[in-house]
Every structure is written in C-alpha cells, then in structure tokens.
Amino acid sequence: MSILGTRVVRNEDPELLTKGGTYTDDLIDERLDGAAHLIFVRSPVAHARILSIDTSEALKLPGVVAVYTAADVDLPIINPPMPMFNQDMTQTPLASDKVRYVGEPVAIVVCDDPYIREDAAELVEVEYDILPAVIGMPNAAKDEVLLWESVGTNTVVDFGTPDDLDPNLFDDCEVVVSHLIQNQRIHPAPMESRSGAASWPEGERLTAWIPSQGAQGAKAALAAQLGIDAAEVHVLTPDVGGAFGARFGADVEMVLTAWVAGKLHRPMRWSETRYENLLAMTHGRAQEQRVTIGGSRDGNMKKYRLEVLADCGAYPKIGGILPSLTRLMTPGTYVFDKAESIAKAVVTNTTPIGAYRGAGRPEATAAIERAVDIFAAEIGMDPADVRRKNLVPKFTEPHLTAFGALYDSGDYETALNKALEAANYEDLRKEQQLRRERGDAKQLGIGMSSYVEITGAGSESGDPNENATVEVHPDGTVTILTGTSPHGQGHATAWAMMASDTLGIGIDKITVIHGDTDLIPKGGGTGGSRSLQQGGMAVQKASIELVDIARTRAAELLEANEADLQFNIDDSGFSVAGVPSSTVTLAKLAEKERLFINAVFAAPGATFPFGAHLAVVEVDVETGKATLERIFCVDDAGVVMNPLLFDGQRHGGIAQGAAQAFLEEFIYDEDGNPLTASFADYPFLSATEVPSFDLVSMVTPTTYNPMGVKGVGEAGTIGATPAVQNAVVDAVSHLGVRHIDMPTSPRVVWEAIEAARSNSNSNGKVA
Amino acid sequence: MQVQITVNKKPRTDEVEPRQLLVHYLRDTAGLKATNVGCDTTSCGACTVLLDGVSVKSCTVLTAQADGGTVVTVEGLGGTADGGQMHPVQSAFREEHGLQCGFCTPGMVMASVGLLSENPNPTEHEVREGLEGNYCRCTGYHNILRAVLLAAQSPDAGKPEAQVSA
Known part of the structure; x- marks a missing residue:
C-alpha cells in the first residue's frame, strides 16, 4: 500500500521536542565565534525630518564597538520592488533625511555584549523636526500631506481608475446595496521574532544566516541590496519559527547586519525584541473596500463592484501588489452578469505592508462574502439560498473568469452543502429563532462563506x-x-x-x-x-x-x-x-x-482550491462579546497527501482567520503612534478563545500535477474570516444591524447594536 | 553574584549578573538553547520551564531567584538526554501533531507538564484555561489540546522524569 494519503507523524518532531529547533539565535557555529551584537536605533515618531544625530555618548559606553548612521552606509538606494509602482518612493537602508514610520531604523549600534545593547541605543541622540503624520488610506489619497514632497502624490499604483467603472452598471438591478468595509491591518506575529547573523572575513565570501521563506530569494535580495555579485553570497536558513508570508527576501536589518560584518570583518548577530518585531516586521491586510452589489428580489445577483483602497505603509513593498490579487478574485465563487473592480494603493506613515497568509485573496473573499450577506439581508432571503442560487455550477474543465483567473476545477455548491449539513443548519436556524423570540442575552449567529482561492501561482523566482x-x-x-x-x-x-x-x-x-x-x-x-x-x-x-x-x-x-x-x-x-x-x-x-x-x-499554472466554512457564534447583546462556538470547514485542496499535515495547516489558518474576524488589529493613533506594540496590547489569540474545529472532507483533484494536489496553507484565513464575521453580524441582524467591521470586538459590536437601536427608535418617532 | 542551580539533574555553580534573567542563564550560561524568548511582556510563554516543579515563565524570573533551586527544561524532560525515551507529553505532541514550527513547543510542553502535575485528568476546558498563557501561531491549539489529553492518559505525565515505554 502506498504511504501517500496516509497519516504519518513527522520526522522533524523528535528533535524539536527534545532538543528544540536551531533557530538563528540558537546558532553555534565557529564562523560566528567572537560575534558582536548589533541593535537598531528606531524612530519614535511617525513622520519627521532628521535634524541631527549625536552618537558621541553611545560611543563612550564601554563595550560599544561602533555606531553607524545613514551618512556612513554606502549601500544602494532601495527601489520599490514592482515596475508599476511609483519608482520615486525610494528608501535608504537607514533613514537619511526623513523618517516615515515609528520603528524605522535610524542608526546602528554595535556592542560586544548583548546585555548592553538597549543601554547603548538609548544614548544615541536624534533631533527630529516633527511633521504631520498621514494615517488612514483616505487621508493619504487626499495628497494633502506627502511622504515624499518631491513626488507630489502618495499613490503608489492604480489598478484601474474610477473612469473605468461603468456608470450604468446597476441600472437593471431591482435592488442595489453598498457598504464600506474595513479589512484591518494585522501583524503576522510568528512566534520567533526576526534575527540574523553574518560572517564576512576580509577577502572571503559573505555567509548570512537568515530565517526566511526561501534562501535563494533572500540571497538575490541580499546581493542586490549590498550591491555585490550574488556569487559572493552564501545564505543559510536556520530553523524558522513561523513566517506566514512575512519572511521573503532580506529585510534592511539583515542587509545591514551583513554590511556591518563586512565593514568590521567581525561576525555579527542581530535579534530584535518583540516590540521591534511588532513595529518593523511587515504587517498584513490593511484595505478599505467599497462593495456594491445589485440584483433582483428573488435572489439573483447580477452586478458587483469592488473598489479597493490599500495601505502600503511607509514604503512600497510587496503589499502594493496584493490589491491586484484581490481584484483578480473579485467575483469569488459566483456568476455575475458583470463585475468590476478598481484598486489604489497609497503610502501612509505606518509600518510597511507585506504578505500575510492569503495575501490579497482573503481580502477578496471577505469583500464578496460580506456583500452577499448584505444583499441577502436586504431582500430578506436566507444567505445560504442566495449563495446556492448564484454559485458557479460544478465544472471539470477550467473556468475562465472575466478577471482572467482560470479556475482549474471546482464544485462550490457541494462544498457549501457539506458545510451546512455538517452544522445541521436548519436546526441552528430554529435555535436562533427561539433565542430571538425569548429575547435571550446570548444570541446565536450563523455565518457562512464560500470561497475559491489561488495557490501555486508562482514562486519568488517567477514561474510555477x-x-x-x-x-x-x-x-x-x-x-x-x-x-x-x-x-x-x-x-x-x-x-x-x-x-x-x-x-x-x-x-x-x-x-x-x-x-x-x-x-x-x-x-x-x-x-x-x-x-x-x-x-x-x-x-x-x-x-x-x-x-x-x-x-x-x-x-x-x-x-x-x-x-x-x-x-x-x-x-x-x-x-x-x-x-x-x-x-x-x-x-x-x-x-x-x-x-x-x-x-x-x-506546473501548467496555478490551482484554485475552494471550500465553504460555517461559523456559529454566541453574542452577548448586553456586552457585545462574541464567542466562537463551532466552526465547520470544508476545504477542498485536491488529493490529500498526509492528512496529519493537511489538517494541521487548516487548523492554523482557521485560528488566524477567526482571530482577524473577532480579535486582532494593529492600531495607530492619529499621530502615527502604534498602540499595540507589545503582546500585552496586541490581542494574540489564546487557547481559550477558539473551540476545536470541525473539519469536513472533500476532494476534487486537479489535473495540473500527477497527484492531483492543490495548496491548503491559506485556506483557513480565506474561509474562516468572513464566516466568523458574518456570524457575528447575523447574531444581531434582528436588531437592525447590517454590518460590523472587523475585529468584531465587544466595543464594536455593542456600538453597532446601540446604533441600530437608536436608529430604529428615531425612525419610530418620525413615523 | 554566585548561584547554585540544578539544571536538568546536573548541579551547577555560576557567576552571573544580578540582573540576568533565568531564560538567559539557561540559554547563554548553561548553553541550553531549547527554551525560547517570544516576547518582552510575559505574554507568550515560549520560555516556560519548571522551577522546583512548578511551571514558570523564565523571562520573568531572575537567575538569582532560582538560586538553590531545581530547573527542568525540555532538554531534561523524559529520558532522551540519557539515551532513554521521550516523556509522555513529548510523545503525545508528536502523535497528535501538536507542533509545527516548533518555536513555542518547548514552553508549551513544559507548561503542559506543569498543568498535568497539578491536574492529572483535566477536561478540555481545563486544558485550554491552563495553557492560556502559552501562545502558538501555527496550530490553532486544536492539536495541542488533543496532545495534552492524550498525554493525560499516562498516569505519570505530570512528572518530568516520566518516559514512554520503548
């Protein structure tokens, strides 16, 4: 019997369980003997001109080896990574004339002893001329305050413009509903913060230890940013304590660690605190979306429009390209007579945005799945019925969407039905009705999502x-x-x-x-x-x-x-x-x-896994507290190679998706000060906040590889997020609530309930 | 200052800085790198070890506070350090796929041993409550819960020296 498809426990576990992994900070290697430790002095303000930097006091501290500022760093300017981005929004490895977000590296302090790093960094005096901060994508789009004055705009890239939209799109629709939706900024939060190590003896090659998602891509990035031939670089990947999309390439801190190792011809180690990690590892999501959906009162969805405003943070990174993926997946699993989408990406005085588990696709699913529920609520139809009526029918030959996505294989209705059956959907609705009639404090919410996503679209090097x-x-x-x-x-x-x-x-x-x-x-x-x-x-x-x-x-x-x-x-x-x-x-x-x-x-191309999730939440209408009770997940990613690993990927993604829906948000105040820069403030999901997950099996093979497998790593964040959010809204929909933005925290839910109540009261008075 | 601490059954005497944290003593002085630092705020539990039989977050204990005490890290759990078998909790984490990237794992395993020493037969709810201070980003806790419940079937899973049968 073939081992493929069977449950096999992992080869890597005995070491991880008895000795621990060898993460970058754990490395013992003779090439790193005598290593110095470096720390970055980071900007405490969101937007300012740097007037002066005084390193003299830091240099006096015993054990400080060197201090560097932008004036010392002879490295190439970092250009925006995509050709369609505004190429004038450049970055220097250390901030030179301006700082553009809290946490941006301004100086490097090199120490013999890691225990004096923070003391030394505090002795570097930086004088700032504070500028107004640009926080929030709509503010950035106004171009009133500019991150690069010489550039004249905060727009990084436009994927279509309002002129491309059809002014008559909804003319034939009996019902049209529209809503502004926030897909909030979150932190990838791998358990291991970032670190790096480098050895670059005189006349030899650079050896760099970078905890990444791909050594070869990290090597190319490192060589480019150091301005040297790639043959001069050897990159090693130690064990990596989670990544979730945020560890591709080489961050400036790693480039500078290598640069200092070469400058001093002494091995270097760098590791950040969690505080620094929350400030300076790329964040994810951060889109504001306007969804508009039109159709007929019998539940036929005809037209859909998605307008995206995406935050790139202070410097255009991979986050700038993600709205194009969101756009590509605009119609999700549904048939529309016509759907259209435009997107604009802007810079703000916040931490740069990168990929985070799903990277552009969860944002598309979140938008369409909320839109469908809002439409269903408007016409008073069960959201499951609306979905069934509009899903792309089962197909075995590739299905080309109007946006150019070629879905390889899919059976969305079966996936949805499996989730509904597993959850005993009809019984849940009856229980919900009973609670509503009784006026229980704890109301039941049932939310679903139908999703299709892209996996294996390509690699860091391009082709699949x-x-x-x-x-x-x-x-x-x-x-x-x-x-x-x-x-x-x-x-x-x-x-x-x-x-x-x-x-x-x-x-x-x-x-x-x-x-x-x-x-x-x-x-x-x-x-x-x-x-x-x-x-x-x-x-x-x-x-x-x-x-x-x-x-x-x-x-x-x-x-x-x-x-x-x-x-x-x-x-x-x-x-x-x-x-x-x-x-x-x-x-x-x-x-x-x-x-x-x-x-x-x-591979001949990307594959398009799909599925349906159904979440059951309890919402305390007196406090606004939402609790996830159950979640039923159908994730069809083709043939399963090892169910242990397959389900493990689903579990993690579901938890992260649920966490975005009701818990997580990285928050800045209007001056660009981060308010969630520690794990005491950033609401990291704990074991008490999720149930065990109900996984439902479904297998639709792809023809794109001999085994028929697709990817499953991001299914959870794509399917679970809107299901949980929809469930929270559903729990209080009878009170007149149509939408609640993520995270559906107690305060946000309570405010939505209060707003709906006062709205219905005032409506009553008018009537 | 001088401290005497028994780490994984081996008595040690070391000269340390008064402000040194126990986690840095374990990692840098004793050279035991399994115990990880995941945050600055005693939130994540990646650094959890047993100090005198009780699970503690070693980022929030000074080395000086452990003077005269006994510390067990994941390297000293079960019998693998001496050529023996894994501890029932380690074995259950493998069997139930209670770990992915492995970074939270040493702390999670030690917290689980601490939990089972106090409550040998926990309910699901008690496991979730007991591990609330240990974060994991990979597993969604689903399989960690199953692993701890599986380990609880071993009567001595709360004892650090316990081993599964070969």
Missing part, C-alpha cells in the same frame, strides 16, 4: 516550477535537496514520503535538506501554498527519473534487457523477470557511481 535533487547512498539512505523552505509545514516528512513511495526506502532513512544556497542554488521557497504541488511533485519526478537511471545501470550489472527488469518497491531493487536470484538494490547500484538526479517539475 520547483526543483529537487534525490540521491540514494550506498548505505541505503537517501538525501533530498529541495528548493522549498519549510517553517512548520513538515517538508522533511512530506518529501520523504514522496521519495519513499517511489524508491521503496523507509522515510526514517530519508533526510531532506533545504535553505543552503551552495547546495541548492535554485529554489522558489515556500509561500502562496505552492510547496507540495511544485516542490513535492519535483521530488516525485526526480525519484521516478532516478529509478530510470538505476534501471539502465542494473541492466548492465545483471546483463539483462531493461525491459526484463522489474523494480520491487518492497526491497528497493531490481530483479530480472523469471530469474529470482538475479537482483540488485538501489543502494548497491550507488556503490560504483553516485546515484542522484535533479529534476524540475513545472
């Missing part, structure tokens, strides 16, 4: 492909080199399973190596739920090709025709048909000559 090298050693062990970069996903187990299934060698004998740019020069890393469908498939392809090579060698050794050889999975060897004594194993064949191969698997 990945490579793997598989080698069988004479002792019967196997080494796999992969261009993916696991940080919790379990590739050491999953790729071993892929190879084991083809080679007939147990997974306990298979070692998976990633994150070393000398050993693995090419790789697209792990992100966008691409790894299994590209990296895993490359392992399988390499394993199959390796058996083919071995067959040729075995034929020579056994003096037989290749056609007469059969490969036996049970003993990982070849035998000659009809000659039982004539056998040779892969390990034996590796004795004479190394037995290995590198293979590239190229």
Whole structure:
C-alpha cells in the first residue's frame, strides 16, 4: 500500500521536542565565534525630518564597538520592488533625511555584549523636526500631506481608475446595496521574532544566516541590496519559527547586519525584541473596500463592484501588489452578469505592508462574502439560498473568469452543502429563532462563506516550477535537496514520503535538506501554498527519473534487457523477470557511481482550491462579546497527501482567520503612534478563545500535477474570516444591524447594536 | 553574584549578573538553547520551564531567584538526554501533531507538564484555561489540546522524569 494519503507523524518532531529547533539565535557555529551584537536605533515618531544625530555618548559606553548612521552606509538606494509602482518612493537602508514610520531604523549600534545593547541605543541622540503624520488610506489619497514632497502624490499604483467603472452598471438591478468595509491591518506575529547573523572575513565570501521563506530569494535580495555579485553570497536558513508570508527576501536589518560584518570583518548577530518585531516586521491586510452589489428580489445577483483602497505603509513593498490579487478574485465563487473592480494603493506613515497568509485573496473573499450577506439581508432571503442560487455550477474543465483567473476545477455548491449539513443548519436556524423570540442575552449567529482561492501561482523566482535533487547512498539512505523552505509545514516528512513511495526506502532513512544556497542554488521557497504541488511533485519526478537511471545501470550489472527488469518497491531493487536470484538494490547500484538526479517539475499554472466554512457564534447583546462556538470547514485542496499535515495547516489558518474576524488589529493613533506594540496590547489569540474545529472532507483533484494536489496553507484565513464575521453580524441582524467591521470586538459590536437601536427608535418617532 | 542551580539533574555553580534573567542563564550560561524568548511582556510563554516543579515563565524570573533551586527544561524532560525515551507529553505532541514550527513547543510542553502535575485528568476546558498563557501561531491549539489529553492518559505525565515505554 502506498504511504501517500496516509497519516504519518513527522520526522522533524523528535528533535524539536527534545532538543528544540536551531533557530538563528540558537546558532553555534565557529564562523560566528567572537560575534558582536548589533541593535537598531528606531524612530519614535511617525513622520519627521532628521535634524541631527549625536552618537558621541553611545560611543563612550564601554563595550560599544561602533555606531553607524545613514551618512556612513554606502549601500544602494532601495527601489520599490514592482515596475508599476511609483519608482520615486525610494528608501535608504537607514533613514537619511526623513523618517516615515515609528520603528524605522535610524542608526546602528554595535556592542560586544548583548546585555548592553538597549543601554547603548538609548544614548544615541536624534533631533527630529516633527511633521504631520498621514494615517488612514483616505487621508493619504487626499495628497494633502506627502511622504515624499518631491513626488507630489502618495499613490503608489492604480489598478484601474474610477473612469473605468461603468456608470450604468446597476441600472437593471431591482435592488442595489453598498457598504464600506474595513479589512484591518494585522501583524503576522510568528512566534520567533526576526534575527540574523553574518560572517564576512576580509577577502572571503559573505555567509548570512537568515530565517526566511526561501534562501535563494533572500540571497538575490541580499546581493542586490549590498550591491555585490550574488556569487559572493552564501545564505543559510536556520530553523524558522513561523513566517506566514512575512519572511521573503532580506529585510534592511539583515542587509545591514551583513554590511556591518563586512565593514568590521567581525561576525555579527542581530535579534530584535518583540516590540521591534511588532513595529518593523511587515504587517498584513490593511484595505478599505467599497462593495456594491445589485440584483433582483428573488435572489439573483447580477452586478458587483469592488473598489479597493490599500495601505502600503511607509514604503512600497510587496503589499502594493496584493490589491491586484484581490481584484483578480473579485467575483469569488459566483456568476455575475458583470463585475468590476478598481484598486489604489497609497503610502501612509505606518509600518510597511507585506504578505500575510492569503495575501490579497482573503481580502477578496471577505469583500464578496460580506456583500452577499448584505444583499441577502436586504431582500430578506436566507444567505445560504442566495449563495446556492448564484454559485458557479460544478465544472471539470477550467473556468475562465472575466478577471482572467482560470479556475482549474471546482464544485462550490457541494462544498457549501457539506458545510451546512455538517452544522445541521436548519436546526441552528430554529435555535436562533427561539433565542430571538425569548429575547435571550446570548444570541446565536450563523455565518457562512464560500470561497475559491489561488495557490501555486508562482514562486519568488517567477514561474510555477520547483526543483529537487534525490540521491540514494550506498548505505541505503537517501538525501533530498529541495528548493522549498519549510517553517512548520513538515517538508522533511512530506518529501520523504514522496521519495519513499517511489524508491521503496523507509522515510526514517530519508533526510531532506533545504535553505543552503551552495547546495541548492535554485529554489522558489515556500509561500502562496505552492510547496507540495511544485516542490513535492519535483521530488516525485526526480525519484521516478532516478529509478530510470538505476534501471539502465542494473541492466548492465545483471546483463539483462531493461525491459526484463522489474523494480520491487518492497526491497528497493531490481530483479530480472523469471530469474529470482538475479537482483540488485538501489543502494548497491550507488556503490560504483553516485546515484542522484535533479529534476524540475513545472506546473501548467496555478490551482484554485475552494471550500465553504460555517461559523456559529454566541453574542452577548448586553456586552457585545462574541464567542466562537463551532466552526465547520470544508476545504477542498485536491488529493490529500498526509492528512496529519493537511489538517494541521487548516487548523492554523482557521485560528488566524477567526482571530482577524473577532480579535486582532494593529492600531495607530492619529499621530502615527502604534498602540499595540507589545503582546500585552496586541490581542494574540489564546487557547481559550477558539473551540476545536470541525473539519469536513472533500476532494476534487486537479489535473495540473500527477497527484492531483492543490495548496491548503491559506485556506483557513480565506474561509474562516468572513464566516466568523458574518456570524457575528447575523447574531444581531434582528436588531437592525447590517454590518460590523472587523475585529468584531465587544466595543464594536455593542456600538453597532446601540446604533441600530437608536436608529430604529428615531425612525419610530418620525413615523 | 554566585548561584547554585540544578539544571536538568546536573548541579551547577555560576557567576552571573544580578540582573540576568533565568531564560538567559539557561540559554547563554548553561548553553541550553531549547527554551525560547517570544516576547518582552510575559505574554507568550515560549520560555516556560519548571522551577522546583512548578511551571514558570523564565523571562520573568531572575537567575538569582532560582538560586538553590531545581530547573527542568525540555532538554531534561523524559529520558532522551540519557539515551532513554521521550516523556509522555513529548510523545503525545508528536502523535497528535501538536507542533509545527516548533518555536513555542518547548514552553508549551513544559507548561503542559506543569498543568498535568497539578491536574492529572483535566477536561478540555481545563486544558485550554491552563495553557492560556502559552501562545502558538501555527496550530490553532486544536492539536495541542488533543496532545495534552492524550498525554493525560499516562498516569505519570505530570512528572518530568516520566518516559514512554520503548
């Protein structure tokens, strides 16, 4: 029986459980012997001109090795990463003339002893001329205060303009509803804050340890930002304590750690505090959306418009491109006569926005799923019925949307029905009705989402492909080199399973190596739920090709025709048909000559997993407190390779999605001061705030790879977020509430209830 | 100042700074890198260890406060350090996939041992309450809960020296 599809516990766990992982801060390596420790002096203000920096007092502190400011740093300017972005919004590695967000690096202090870092940093005196801060996307779009005065605008990029919108779009609609929706800024919050280490002896290459989602991309970024040839850089990826999209490339802190190591020819270590992490690791989401939906009173949705205003934070990063993904997924799982979308991305005096689990797709799903519920409420129809009436029918041949997305396979109605059945939807509605009639303090809310998303769209290096090298050693062990970069996903187990299934060698004998740019020069890393469908498939392809090579060698050794050889999975060897004594194993064949191969698997395109979530919440209408009671999740990401890993990915995503819906928000005041810059203030989800999750199985294979797998890493944040939000609104919809922005915290929910009540009271008086 | 602390069954005597935190003593002085620092505010629990049998957040304990005491970290749990078997909680975390990136895991495992030493047969609700001070970003806590409930089936899962049978 094939190991694929079975529940296999992880190879990586014994070490993580008994010795702990080796994260960057844990590294013990002779190349880092005698390392100094650096710390960044960060801007305490959101927007200001730097008038002067005095480093003299810091330099006097015993143990301080050096202090650097922008005047010392001879590195290239950092240009906006996408050609369509406004290219004049440039950044210097250390702030030079201006600071543009709280937390921006202004100076570097290098110390012998990490225990004096903070003391030393406090001695650097920076004089600021404070400027008005630009906070909030609508304010930024007014262009009254500019982050770059010389540029003349705060707009980074426009994906379409209001002129592209059809003024008559909704003319044929009986019912049109519109709402402004906030998809709030959140922090990726991996458990490991950022860190880095570098060794760059005089006349030698740079070795940099960067906890990232892809060493090869980090190497390219590092070389570019240091202005050196990539051949001069060796990047290693230690264990990574979570990433969630926020660890691609090389952040300026890592570039500067390497730069100082080269400047002083002394190994350097950098690790930030959680406070710094909350300020300076890229944030996610941060979109303001205007949804407008029109149709007929019988529930037929005809037209949909999505207008997005996206926050890039202070410097345009990958966050600037995400609205285009939101736009691509505008219609979700629904059929419209016409849908349209435009997006604008602007800079504000806040932490830059990057990718966060789902990266542009959760924002699209959140918008359409809220719009559908608002439409259903307007016509007084059950939201499940409205969805069923408008879903794209089941398809097996790729379905091209008006926005150019090619959905590979889908059956959205079955997914929705499975979620409704699992939840006993009709019974839940009856219970809800009873509570409403009784006027219970704790009202029941039922919310659903239907979603489709994009996985494996490409890699950091562009095309949807990945490579793997598989080698069988004479002792019967196997080494796999992969261009993916696991940080919790379990590739050491999953790729071993892929190879084991083809080679007939147990997974306990298979070692998976990633994150070393000398050993693995090419790789697209792990992100966008691409790894299994590209990296895993490359392992399988390499394993199959390796058996083919071995067959040729075995034929020579056994003096037989290749056609007469059969490969036996049970003993990982070849035998000659009809000659039982004539056998040779892969390990034996590796004795004479190394037995290995590198293979590239190229997918024909992205896959489009889909599903439906149904959340059940209780809302205390007296306090506004919403509690997630149950969540039923159908996540169809094609064939399941290891249900243990598959479900683990779903769990984490569901929790993060639910957390965005009712808990998390990174908040700035109007002056750009962060109000949630510690885990005491940022509401990180705890074990008491979620239930166990009800997972429902559904498998619709894709034809884009031999196994039929799609990606599942981001399903949870895409499906769960709107389901939970819709449930909270649904719980109080009978009080007249139509929409509540995320996070649906007690205060926000209570205010929505009060507003609806006073609205209905005043309406009553008028009548 | 000088401290005497028994760490993972080994008595140590060390000269430390009075302001040194226990987590830094474990990581930098004793060289035990499994215990991690995840925040600055005693919020996340990644640094949880057992001090005199009670789970504590070692980022909020001074080394000096542990003087004369006994500390167990995840490296000293069960019998793997001496060639023996994993502790029932470690084993259950693997069996139930209660870890992904592994960063919160040493603290989560030690908090779970501490929880089971106080309450050997917790309900689901009690496990969730008991681990409220330990954050995990990867698992959504679903499998951590299952792991602790599985471990609780071992009668001595609250004892740091317990091992699963080979």
